[in-house]
Amino acid sequence: MRIAYVINSTEGGGAAFPVPAITRVLRQAGHEVAVFALTRRDGRAEKPMRDAGLEVFIREGGRKDHLAAFFWLQKQIALWRPTHIWTSLTRATLLGQSVGQKRGIPVISWQHSAKLRPPNDTLLRLRRNASCLWIGDSDYVTQVTRTQLGIPADRLMCWPIFHARASAPQSHPWQAGETIRLGSVGRLHPVKGYDTLCLALAQLKQKDALPPFHLTIAGEGEERAKLEALVRLHGLHNEVSLPGFCSDTGAFLAEQHLYLQPSHWEGFCMAAHEAMQAGLPVISSAVGELTRSVQPGVTGWTVPPRNTEALSACLAQALARPETLHQMGQAARSYVFSHFNEDAFTKAGQAILARLAQIAP
Numbered sequence: 001m002r003i004a005y006v007i008n009s010t011e012g013g014g015a016a017f018p019v020p021a022i023t024r025v026l027r028q029a030g031h032e033v034a035v036f037a038l039t040r041r042d043g044r045a046e047k048p049m050r051d052a053g054l055e056v057f058i059r060e061g062g063r064k065d066h067l068a069a070f071f072w073l074q075k076q077i078a079l080w081r082p083t084h085i086w087t088s089l090t091r092a093t094l095l096g097q098s099v100g101q102k103r104g105i106p107v108i109s110w111q112h113s114a115k116l117r118p119p120n121d122t123l124l125r126l127r128r129n130a131s132c133l134w135i136g137d138s139d140y141v142t143q144v145t146r147t148q149l150g151i152p153a154d155r156l157m158c159w160p161i162f163h164a165r166a167s168a169p170q171s172h173p174w175q176a177g178e179t180i181r182l183g184s185v186g187r188l189h190p191v192k193g194y195d196t197l198c199l200a201l202a203q204l205k206q207k208d209a210l211p212p213f214h215l216t217i218a219g220e221g222e223e224r225a226k227l228e229a230l231v232r233l234h235g236l237h238n239e240v241s242l243p244g245f246c247s248d249t250g251a252f253l254a255e256q257h258l259y260l261q262p263s264h265w266e267g268f269c270m271a272a273h274e275a276m277q278a279g280l281p282v283i284s285s286a287v288g289e290l291t292r293s294v295q296p297g298v299t300g301w302t303v304p305p306r307n308t309e310a311l312s313a314c315l316a317q318a319l320a321r322p323e324t325l326h327q328m329g330q331a332a333r334s335y336v337f338s339h340f341n342e343d344a345f346t347k348a349g350q351a352i353l354a355r356l357a358q359i360a361p
Contacts, residue, residue: 001031001356004082006073006092010037010058012044012245013187013219016088018161018270019045020052025349036076038069038092042220044245066095074099084108084356087131090120097130106132106359108352111145112161114288115265125149132359135352137161138268138289157352161268163345164277164336169254171279173326180213180322182315183256183280185249185271186263188221188242193262193285193305195223195230200262200312202234210319214239215260218246253278257325258318263287264305276336281328283314293339299332 003026007016016037023033034055039062040046049056057080059072069091077085077099087096088110100107109131116124128134128149134156136142142158145151174180186192194217201215217227217240224242231240246252249271253259259275259282266272266288273293275282282300284290294300301318303310318325 001026001084001353002080002082003031003033003084003086004036004077004080004096005033006036006085006087006096007038008089008092009039009041009063010043010046010049010056011041013271016045017048019088020048020054021163021345022159022161022349023054024052025346026353028346029350029353031353034080034082036073036080038073038095039063042245044247063091066091070095070098074102077103077105086110088112090116090124093131094123094127097127101130106356108133108135108356110135110137111141111149112137112267114141114144114267116148121148131155133157133352133355135159140289140292141267157348157355159348159352160340160345162270162273162336162340163342164273164333164340165342166337168274168277169250170333171254171256171326171329174257174322176323178257180211180258180319180325181256182213182215182258182260183218183253183275184215184260184262185218185246185252185274186261188217188219188223188227190223191264192219192223193264194227196306196308196311197260197262198227198230198234198236198240199308200315201236201239202230203308203312204315204319205234205236205239207316210316211322213319214241216241216243216252216256218243218249218252220245249274250278253280256280257322258283259300260315261285261290262303262305262311266290273336273340276329276332279326279329279333281318281325281332283311283318293332293335295331295335299328299335 037058085096085100086108087093093109259280261272261284285305286302
């Protein structure tokens with residue numbers, strides 16, 4: 001097969017970062033793959049793709065010029081002549097489906113989101129038959145896709161988007177007298193719930209019995225000004241750092257004692273599972289695949305999303321017994337290696353390729 005892998009952008013984080021690992025499975029099976037990005041954004045995902053040996057075509061355009069993006073993609077597909085189009089995220093999927101139908105090319109579409117916005121939900125439901133195969137990036141998203149988009153079982157498969165790496169850096173146990181290091185990795189975007197986290201920390205600061213703690217949020221985005229204002233308002237300068245985008249998440253996570261994911265919603269959530277891979281327990285909102293991976297009292301704790309009081313209480317519980325965090329982190333690490341190991345990742349991809357081989361271009 002000759003696969004045109006169409007993505008929304010080369011923005012760092014999210015669905016673009018796993019592309020090298022996903023396409024490695026496709027290429028190791030003997031298939032050709034090239035990546036087509038509808039816009040650049042920050043471009044941070046481009047280098048890992050090129051370093052993996054992928055050919056990457058990037059359109060110099062915006063996020064909402066859909067007609068121009070359609071004509072660009074149509075031209076690129078005509079020149080590259082793929083046998084299959086593989087899409088990721090809503091814009092890439094809708095445009096990829098249109099080009100695929102126009103040129104008679106079968107389309108395979110990822111589904112990463114467990115909560116589609118109403119316009120996207122409607123459009124994807126109307127266009128669900130334009131993709132010959134849909135792939136959920138986790139068990140949770142696959143189940144949601146089946147019910148939300150009405151995809152029949154014979155056109156829906158699951159390929160968890162993450163696989164644990166034994167070589168990933170490992171965290172170290174908290175030592176008496178240390179500041180407890182709290183970490184999170186993600187875009188500074190409203191859906192990530194970092195405002196709720198800052199408010200929870202402001203409540204914690206009032207508790208005298210807790211040991212010292214410090215939160216570092218590694219990421220960049222539109223919420224920076226709001227979060228910086230919250231830090232100033234609540235006097236959290238000594239408790240919260242916002243250093244910006246982190247290019248080496250493995251090293252960053254290995255420096256932490258506890259990982260926090262206060263999102264309003266998630267699909268798979270790569271960052272939290274990477275934290276578990278590093279041997280960190282996780283406090284997360286009870287959303288997406290995290291409702292399965294974060295087992296209360298075993299691999300971490302879950303709280304309702306957007307609930308400052310519940311998050312603050314959960315953090316207080318964890319911070320009161322920092323000597324137990326490493327043991328929970330080891331349980332988290334065991335979980336991801338038993339559920340998301342490299343062998344399972346490769347076999348899931350191979351199963352999808354076997355299904356595609358039955359679909360004539």
